[in-house]
Amino acid sequence: MNPTVCVRCKGRLWCGLNKCPIIETARNTLPKLSLSGDSIFGASPPSVFVGKKGYPYVYAGPLISEEKVPFISTSELFGMSLNDVLSSTATLIRTAKKVNVRKFNEKIIEASQEIAMSERSVDTEIWVEKYYGGATVDEFFHPTGPRIQPQKIVVAENPVIPNKVDSVIEEKLKAEIAIRELYFYGYDVDYLQRLMAAGVMGKSRRMVPTRWSITAVDDIASRALLKKVKQYDTIDAVEYRYAAYMGNEFHIFLIPGSWEYEMLESWMKGSIYSGGWSVGVGDYEPYSGRKNYADNVTGAYYSARLGVAEYLAKIRRQAKIIVYREITSDYKLPLGVWVIRETVRYAMRLKPVKFSSIEEALNAAKTKMHNAEWISKSRILYNLHHQRKLEDYF
Numbered sequence: 001m002n003p004t005v006c007v008r009c010k011g012r013l014w015c016g017l018n019k020c021p022i023i024e025t026a027r028n029t030l031p032k033l034s035l036s037g038d039s040i041f042g043a044s045p046p047s048v049f050v051g052k053k054g055y056p057y058v059y060a061g062p063l064i065s066e067e068k069v070p071f072i073s074t075s076e077l078f079g080m081s082l083n084d085v086l087s088s089t090a091t092l093i094r095t096a097k098k099v100n101v102r103k104f105n106e107k108i109i110e111a112s113q114e115i116a117m118s119e120r121s122v123d124t125e126i127w128v129e130k131y132y133g134g135a136t137v138d139e140f141f142h143p144t145g146p147r148i149q150p151q152k153i154v155v156a157e158n159p160v161i162p163n164k165v166d167s168v169i170e171e172k173l174k175a176e177i178a179i180r181e182l183y184f185y186g187y188d189v190d191y192l193q194r195l196m197a198a199g200v201m202g203k204s205r206r207m208v209p210t211r212w213s214i215t216a217v218d219d220i221a222s223r224a225l226l227k228k229v230k231q232y233d234t235i236d237a238v239e240y241r242y243a244a245y246m247g248n249e250f251h252i253f254l255i256p257g258s259w260e261y262e263m264l265e266s267w268m269k270g271s272i273y274s275g276g277w278s279v280g281v282g283d284y285e286p287y288s289g290r291k292n293y294a295d296n297v298t299g300a301y302y303s304a305r306l307g308v309a310e311y312l313a314k315i316r317r318q319a320k321i322i323v324y325r326e327i328t329s330d331y332k333l334p335l336g337v338w339v340i341r342e343t344v345r346y347a348m349r350l351k352p353v354k355f356s357s358i359e360e361a362l363n364a365a366k367t368k369m370h371n372a373e374w375i376s377k378s379r380i381l382y383n384l385h386h387q388r389k390l391e392d393y394f
Contacts, residue, residue, distance in 0.1 A: 006273040007265070008281060008296055011139050011334070022273055023137055023334065030090055030135035030143055030333075038128060040093060040148070042066040043121040046159070048112045049094050049141065050101070050197045052209035060207055061095030061108050062115045062124060062153070063144060069121040073190040074142055074338035078346065082246060085142075085335065092144045094136055095126055095153065101199065101207040109199070109207065111153040116198035117169070118159030119191070127152040140211035140299050142336040162187075165195070175202035176220050183221045189306070189341070193217045211299065214337060218302035223289065225309040230259050230287070232312070235319045238355040242368055243347035246339050247271065247331030251365050252308065252347050255320040255358055255384070261285050261308070262380045263294075263301045263323040266371050270329030279373040284380070300325070303337040307344030322380055326370055358384060 011020040047063040070088035071077055077085050097108045104110070115122050129151035136144045164185055168178045178201045179192050193214050199207035208216070239254040264282030267274035283294035283301050294301035304323045312318055323344065355361040358381070366372050375381060 007267045007278040009273075030086060030137065035093065035128075035131055035146060035148070039125060040064065040066060040128060041123070041125045041156070042093075043069045044115045044124050045069050045072050045092070046115040046118045046120070046122050046194070047092070048116050048194050048198050048210075049096070049144070050112075050207050050210045050213070051096065052211060054098075055209060056101045056206070057098055058101060058207070058209060059096035059147075060099050060101075060112060061097055061150060062112050063092040063094050064124050064126065065091045065093065067091045072121065073188050074336065075188065075190070075342055077142070077338065078245070078342035082333075085246075086333075089143045090135055090145045094144045094147045095150045096147050097150055099207070104199070104205070108150060108153055111155050112207075113198045113200050114155050114159050116194040117161045117165060117200060119162055120160045122159050123156040125154045125156050126150045137334050138211065138336065139334045140214050140337050142338060143333070169195075169200050172203050173201075178202070179217055179220045180224045183217075183224065189217050189221060190338075192221075215299045215302050218299070218306045218337075218341065222302065222306040222309040225306075225313045226259060226289075229309060229312045229318045232316045232318050234258065235315075235317045238358050238361045239319075239352035240355065240361045240365055241347045241350050241352050242365070243343050243350065245343045245346070246335060247328045248339060248343060249326040249328060249368075249370075250304075250343055250347055251324040251326075251369065252344065253322040253324075253358065253361055253365075254308075254352070255322070255380070257320045258287050259318045260287060260320040260380055260383075261305055261323075262321070262378060263297050263304050263325065264374045264378060265297055265300070265325045265327060266374055267327045268329050268370060271327045271331045272333065274327070279371055279377070282374070282377060282379075299337040300340040303341035304344045307341055307348055310345065311348035320380055320384075322378060324369075324374055328370070 011023045042064045044062045044064045050060040051058045099106050128148050130149040132147040182192055195201055196213040197208050197210045199205050234256045235254055241252045243250050262284040267278040281296045283297045308321050
């Protein structure tokens, strides 16, 4: 394995193997949940998971727990210790049956959609056809417990579906418009992500792999916010914030000027995917935005962008943004991009340290960084030093 490739691949199997050995090693460290019997009765948080392998024929189904439902939104996990996060997520049993994402004639899809639309946990009974051992880990989604193949699924109570959500679904708005409307109405991104995954939105409806739906909602919500943000005046001083969680350390710089955004990552030796230092992998967007997927940083790019866009919309200002993420040796298990989203949100709630120049901010931030080589790879920093402004010509 090549560490430089691994930190960009993040389990996407660019190596050509059927399974990522790094992910498999991490999966084996998760708590084991022992299951038996012909059926399982418990509550879904509510949550559903739709796989991507073999698309449009994928494994999909709701998550349920025989124990007390540990959380409804991943935002509730933020601040927990790793052991507490894993003990909460490892109790969730992932039902999975192969379905066609475009054909809604399967009972498991109907049950998944009912559960996905509910605001509250939903009691569910599952008759088990086959048990699969081991937990599931994913770079985008939180870890879950073992997978089962269901023979039959019954939603044992009526899901609580908000009137607003019901009306948006009935209107058959385009998925992007529906997500945008519900986000501004105040619905949690986790909720919107599972609505999209379950395939209840849009005119031409289909289930969407969970990792795609997570990134899509983060992207749609942040672009909608940025449309407003770009109309505001810029901030008047350089701002720096630092926050760390689960072996992820974030250095966030807000620089006066029109909107630009860049996220860079460095992976320390001993962190997942990395056999040694990998510095400065990043993605960038200009004022006009991106037209292609952020292939280097992947879903973390969009989750972090949502956190800073929410802050700028709240203070009614725009800025150039640099998010630098250092992944330390404490990060040995993929926990999902919720870690990035919630840590950046937390950072943006902190009081910033203000500077008169980006050079001063970088010098102050270096005292907390493990490696500053990323600075030479930053496109925004390069542009600040090399691009002339219109007023320079007068």
